[in-house]
Amino acid sequence: MGMAVFSRTAVVVGGRRVTVRPLERALLECLHKNIGSAVPYRALCAILGYGRATAARKHALQQQIVHLRRLLDERGVRMVIAVAPDVGYALCPLRRANGANGKFKRDR
Numbered sequence: 703m704g705m706a707v708f709s710r711t712a713v714v715v716g717g718r719r720v721t722v723r724p725l726e727r728a729l730l731e732c733l734h735k736n737i738g739s740a741v742p743y744r745a746l747c748a749i750l751g752y753g754r755a756t757a758a759r760k761h762a763l764q765q766q767i768v769h770l771r772r773l774l775d776e777r778g779v780r781m782v783i784a785v786a787p788d789v790g791y792a793l794c795p796l797r798r799a800n801g802a803n804g805k806f807k808r809d810r
């Protein structure tokens with residue numbers, strides 16, 4: 703489930719092309735390099751140009767993550783950005799649930 707950078711404004715995640723802005727691409731690349739593991743808030747905030755991960759800056763990061771989640775969902779990417787409370791965020795693959803009609807659940 704590799705991620706390919708298609709251009710400055712598009713990436714391929716989970717086999718799907720997703721149009722992104724440069725900061726979104728940088729966040730996705732960082733999350734993808736650490737797939738399945740939580741990336742600390744401070745590392746993700748640094749991508750956004752913040753020196754420290756204050757409450758206000760974590761909120762700005764959260765808004766970026768909400769947007770990325772929506773983009774991934776709209777493009778049918780079988781991955782989810784999970785929150786690790788007090789730690790950061792993780793990009794996690796999804797798999798089909800046995801017997802479920804098109805429903806997905808997180809890989810463990």
